[in-house]
Amino acid sequence: MENYGVYTARLAPKIDGLAPGHRACVGCGEALAVRIACKAMGENIIVSNATGCMEVVSSQLPVTAWDIPWIHTLFENAAAVASGVESALKVMVRKGRRPDKGTKAVAMAGDGGTSDIGLQALSGALERGHDLLFICFDNEAYMNTGIQRSSATPFGASTTTSPAGKKSIGQKTWKKNMPAIAVAHDIPYVATASPSYPFDMMEKVKKGLAVNGPAYIHVLSVCPTGWRSAPDLSVRLGRLAVQTGVFPLYEVENGKYKLSIDPSPLRPIQDYLKLQGRFRHLSEGMAKQIQDRVINEYEKLKQKCTCS
C-alpha cells in the first residue's frame, strides 16, 4: 500500500471528519493522523474521544471541528464508553428502535489515555470482545498539559518531568510496548500505523473497522511542540521513525505477524534523533544504547513475522 505514486493522493475520499479550523499546533502529526483515519472510517461511526490533545484542540466551546458523531469522555474511559455505545447500538437494533445501518463504535485516545490512565478500561473492552476499533494516537508524552512524561515516552527523551541535565539523562525507562499488550489479549486485529504512510494507514483503519471483534491500531503521531522539532519535518520524522526501525509498521491478524513496510536495511538512528530537540543532550554512549535496543527489537519482530 505504501508504494502507490503521487497521483493516488488525489483519489483519496473527499470527506473530512475533522474540519479545518481546529486549534492544533503548526505541523501537528496527530491532526493529520485523525484526518486520515476519518477519511478511511467514513461517516457511519460514533467516536468516543478521551481527554487529550485532540479533544482540547477540536472542541473549544462553543465550536467544534468534528463533522461526525463524537463524544468527549474522561481520560480513563474512552474504551468503556465505546463498548457501551456498541452494546447500546446492538440492543436498539434488536428491539427494533433503530434500523440496522451497521454503525461502528470507535474510540480514540492519546498515549496517556491508552497506555497509562486508560489501560484498564481498554484491557476490559478488548477482553469482553466488543466489536469496536480503538485508535491510539501516540505522541509520546502528555503534550497538551505541557509535555509531561508518559509510559510511552522513549528512553532518553527530555520532557518537563524527566528533564535532561547534569544529574538526569532524561526519560530513564524504555517505551511501553502497547501493541504487544493488545496482541496479548488475543484480539482479531492489531496494527501500527503512521500518517506519513497515508495509504497504508487508511487500509489498516478500514481493516480494523471491518473485523468482527475488537481491533487496536497504534499510530505514531509526530508532535513538533513536544519533540522540539521543526514543524515542516513532521511527515519526514514519521517516515524516519519507520525507516530507522524505531517504530516498525506491522499488523497482527489473528496472531499472525506481518511487516507492512520492510525498512531494511535500517537507517542509522542518528538520522531520526538529531532532528529532535528532546534528544539533543544524548551522549554517544546513550545513542549507541538506543541503536542496539532498536536493532534488537526489530530482529525480534522479524522473527515473530517469520515464525507465524
Next chain:
Amino acid sequence: MVKITIDGREFEAKEKTKVLEAAKSHNIYIPTLCAHERVVPSCLSMVEEGLAVQTNSERVISERKVAIQKLLARAPESPAIKELAKESGVESTPFPLEDHQNCVLCTLCTCVCQEVVGVSAISKINRSTEPNAIPYTVNFDACIACGSCAYICPTDAITLTDEGNTRTIIWPYQKKNFRLAKCKVCGRCWIPERQIEYMAEKSNQPLEFFDTCLDCRR
C-alpha cells in the same frame, strides 16, 4: 435547495448534486461498486425538483439482485463483489460463469489514467460482450507505473507489487515489469524511473532533483 422524495420521505438536497450523494448524506444505503466522488464514470443522475426515488421497493431489490448476479458471473473471485453479493443476500448466480480476471469493465482505471494522471496509458479497445475479448489495452511506452489504476480498481483486477528494484503491475491479460530508481544517498529504490521522467517534464525540475528520495532531500 431542491425537494426530493426518497422512499416516501421528503428531503432537501443541494442543487447540482447527484442522487447518490443526496441519499448518502441522509444515510440511505445504496450499494455501489465503481461509484467514486472524484472520477465518475457511473451513478450520474442529478437531483431535480420533485424527483421521487425508491431504494428498497420489491422491483428495485429484484433488479439489484439480477445486476449482482451478473457481476458475480463475470468476476466470481473478486472479494468486493463477493462482499456485495453477501450484503444483498445473493448466494449463487444463474448466469454462466465467465473468466475475465476480475475485470467488470467499469472504466475507472481508464478515467484515472486520463483525467488524474494525464498519460492515457490504458484505453478501451471496444465494448465487446464476447467472452474472451481483451477489454483494455495498456500502452507500455506511455505508462509511468504510478499504480493509480491498481489503487482505484474496485474488484482487485489490477495489482501492483514491488520487489527489489522491479515493480510489477498485472492488468487483466497483461503484465509488465518496471525498473525502480535508486536514491543516490541511502540506496533505497523509491520511484519508478519512468515516473521521474514524467514528473521532471511536468514540473520543469532538472532530472538531478529526483536523484535523492524524499527523506534524504535537504
